Amino acid sequence: MTPASLMPRNAEQWLVTACVVFPTLGLIIFVAYPLTTIFWQSFTLIDGSMGLDNYVAITSTPGLLRAGWNSLVVSVSTTLFCVVAGFAIAYSLERTCMPGKRALRIVLLLPLLAPSLVQGLGLLFILGRNGLVHQWTGWDINVYGYSGLLMSDIFYALPQAVMIIQAALRNSDARYYDAASVMGATGWRKFFDITLPNAKFGLLSAGFVVFTITITDFGNAAVIAGDYRVLATEIFSQVSGQQNFGMGSVVGIILLLPSLVSVYIERVSSQKQFGTASEGQIPVRPAPVFKRDAIFAAISYFFMFCIVAIIAVVIFASFVKLWPYNMSFTLKNFDVQVSGGYQPIWTTLYVSFIAAIIGVVLLFSLAYGAKHVSGSISKAIYLIAVLPVGVPGLVLGLSYIFAFNNPSTPLYLLYGTAILIALCNFYHYHTQGFLTMMTGMRAVPQALEEVINCLGGSVRRVLTDAVLPFIAPTVLSVFFFLFMRSMVTLSAVIFLVTPQLDLASVSVMHLNEAGFVSQAAAFSTIIIAVVVTAMLLMHLFLARITPKTGMKES
Missing domain, CATH: 1.10.3720.10 (MetI-like)
Structure with a gap:
């Protein structure tokens, strides 16, 4: 050679x-x-010495413990809601004959095209003290805190949950449903015996992705959380507000641990989900069922309307002179x-x-x-x-x-x-x-x-x-x-x-x-x-x- x-x-x-x-x-x-x-x-103290005092201080810092608990509560709540709602929307896209699927897919992209804090900002324009609902009805809605953060996190994380669950439903094989029909299985029996078991790893993946997104998100918490402290805002407060880099690092490590665990579990569940695909599988082609399609369409259209309203009101607010007192059109806001x-x-x-x-x-x-x-x-x-x-x-x-x-x-x-x-x-x-x-x-x-x-x-x-x-x-x-x-x-x-x-x-x-x-x-x-x-x-x-x-x- x-x-x-x-x-x-x-x-x-x-x-x-x-x-x-x-x-x-x-x-x-x-x-x-x-x-x-x-x-x-995280082991460096304020005076420059080294030690475990920052970790010890966790148990004696009520604000930090409260922020950790609040983060856990809002993350778990958002995860449960997004998994249920995400499954309903994904099911609408994959297993129903509802109209407007293309529009729904486009709308689900909108939260991904804006900073996370836009959801919180939009909710303030709609439900805040100077929001549209208060101006129209006089209702005094306190959107700051847990409820506002929960809603903003839901609309921020929901599209990603839908995409994951949708991929899991798309992985189903129509032959199982055909066999069940031959054996006389009802629609509910097919749902509980075939659909849910086949999508379980997708649901698990979506849950852990939503949990990770929520517990680490800073934008929505900074805009709408108010006095409801979470770990993300606590890090910012420790570092930028108090210049306590040691405690900020400790909070960062606390935030890192659940993220790593959830990512690992999500990866394992994803591999199991997509490892179940069989060669030559036949995709499921849904047949029209008026009642089913109407119910899932109503659910999907509701969330589609909410997402569009949140993004649209932010865009609308950028063209008004003085929100909410002078709603006349202007381009002056763009002359920042x-x-x-x-x-x-x-x-x-x-x-x-x-x-x-x-x-x-x-x-x-x-x-x-x-x-x-x-x-x-x-x-x-x-x-x-x-x-x-x-x-x-x-x-x-x-x-x-x-x-x-x-x-x-x-x-x-x-x-x-x-x-x-x-x-x-x-x-x-x-x-x-x-x-x-x-x-x-x-x-x-x-x-x-x-x-x-x-x-x-x-x-x-x-x-x-x-x-x-x-x-x-x-x-x-x-x-x-x-x-x-x-x-x-x-x-x-x-x-x-x-x-x-x-x-x-x-x-x-x-x-x-x-x-x-x-x-x-x-x-x-x-x-x-x-x-x-x-x-x-x-x-x-x-x-x-x-x-x-x-x-x-x-």
């Missing part, structure tokens, strides 16, 4: 090694190392002169674009490397890549303060820069991007890569002729996913913004706290418009490149 024939193989080995090493190094520096610093900081003007919008666009670019490069590299290694190395890569999903955004952002705000390390150069915020956003959503990219990478035919290698093609030709044509739609989807999530995230960046480097979602919170509710609504409307535009562009580009991919595949 000639040296020339060895070059492609050696070059590919070098490429695979680089694709594994550099993204893994990034995970160590920007996830593992910061989490180590927050663990160390406080909170840095429009600079936070431009900064957020820049940060989101950088996060998407860095994320696509690193995720593509890691997925390519993971596909071309095997055994324990492949399992280790997968484990490291999915670990960030269990880290709440607040905890990750707080850990970046300890890890990068240290002048004695070279990493200090990143502190206070847009690059660091972009990296924080990327690693906050690293797991979702990695799993998506791996799904696309597995679709690349291994035989095609081997043929190009056998014909003497270079590594560049393998990438351009075999890999990229198949994975281009996935790369594009991951890019826009990272961009859109970076536009709306709040919890991961709340500790990293500075007066010179503010972000749009944080500005919404500050404007609302300062009483500029119409300007806060205007900022929210701009964010929603940008994210919706990005989503439309994604669908446009996907529609253009998918046919090309199909031609190359054929």
